[in-house]
Amino acid sequence: MKREAIIEDKDSSNWRELKNKMFFGTVIALSILTISPILLIVYELLIKGLKQINIDFFVKVAPDTLQAMTAVRNGEIIPGGIANGITGTMLMVAVASMIAIPVSILIGIFLYENQGKKYANFIRSLTDILQGVPSVVLGLIAYIWIVQGITKGFSALAGSVALAIMMLPLIIRSTEETMKMIAISIKEAGAALGVPYHKIILKVMIPSGFSGLMTGILLSISRVLGETAPLMLTTLGCTTINFNIAKPTSAVPLQIWEFYNNPNMIDLVWSSSLFLMGFVLTLNIIAKRISMKYS
Numbered sequence: 001m002k003r004e005a006i007i008e009d010k011d012s013s014n015w016r017e018l019k020n021k022m023f024f025g026t027v028i029a030l031s032i033l034t035i036s037p038i039l040l041i042v043y044e045l046l047i048k049g050l051k052q053i054n055i056d057f058f059v060k061v062a063p064d065t066l067q068a069m070t071a072v073r074n075g076e077i078i079p080g081g082i083a084n085g086i087t088g089t090m091l092m093v094a095v096a097s098m099i100a101i102p103v104s105i106l107i108g109i110f111l112y113e114n115q116g117k118k119y120a121n122f123i124r125s126l127t128d129i130l131q132g133v134p135s136v137v138l139g140l141i142a143y144i145w146i147v148q149g150i151t152k153g154f155s156a157l158a159g160s161v162a163l164a165i166m167m168l169p170l171i172i173r174s175t176e177e178t179m180k181m182i183a184i185s186i187k188e189a190g191a192a193l194g195v196p197y198h199k200i201i202l203k204v205m206i207p208s209g210f211s212g213l214m215t216g217i218l219l220s221i222s223r224v225l226g227e228t229a230p231l232m233l234t235t236l237g238c239t240t241i242n243f244n245i246a247k248p249t250s251a252v253p254l255q256i257w258e259f260y261n262n263p264n265m266i267d268l269v270w271s272s273s274l275f276l277m278g279f280v281l282t283l284n285i286i287a288k289r290i291s292m293k294y295s
Helices: 001-052 057-059 065-072 085-113 118-131 134-147 154-183 183-193 198-207 209-225 229-233 252-260 263-295
Strands: none
Touching: 001 252, 001 263, 057 085, 065 263, 085 118, 085 154, 085 198, 085 209, 118 154, 134 154, 134 229, 154 209, 154 229, 183 198, 198 209, 209 263, 229 252, 252 263
């Protein structure tokens, strides 16, 4: 009997070990299948985009059709770059951040401080709805508000407003969730010392949740960096470097669309896409490092 029991236990142990190995192998296979499209995309961008990456690519504006066609016919690298797109993207993201970040953090703190109240729940619902609104709709709203109502024409300001609206939901929810993770005793300690409420928020709560707030901000910036549809309705594009927010300006996603519609500039599509992917990846890595360092 003991021998039979030992044999049964051994068989059961072998079967469990086999199931574990089968499950582990399935997980590995599915993981490889999941990341393979990403690896293929990165590989394609590197192969087709690196040949256009040089100093001129970052410091010169986009070439015209004749210059690109001549370079392609001669088998040369297309002259020029995307400097006007890079500066336009930086300008609009900076203005959008100045609009969205303070407003979003304040709303997020309000939702944290008023949990369960009807007005806070209503704002939270609106935030969730706004997060699901297509970007082209937000571009249309910015077109009506800014392009037609304020600047009377396409402008970087209109594009910034569209991007700011897109940034709001992510920062609001990340701020609220970050505040919830902070120990209530920290807030109570500040109140016990007689610190005014606004100073508790500014000098205790926000510094304590710095990692979560910064992560949400960087992720929201990463999200809007690649948006094209709202910018097509608001900024129009520009062939020169422009820092006037009341005038039309270019952006890297807009330039990718313009290059795509020109058969002579297909090489610049790959290079611009590689630059944009690298920029977004860098921001995501920075957000991850900040979250890990200050958590």
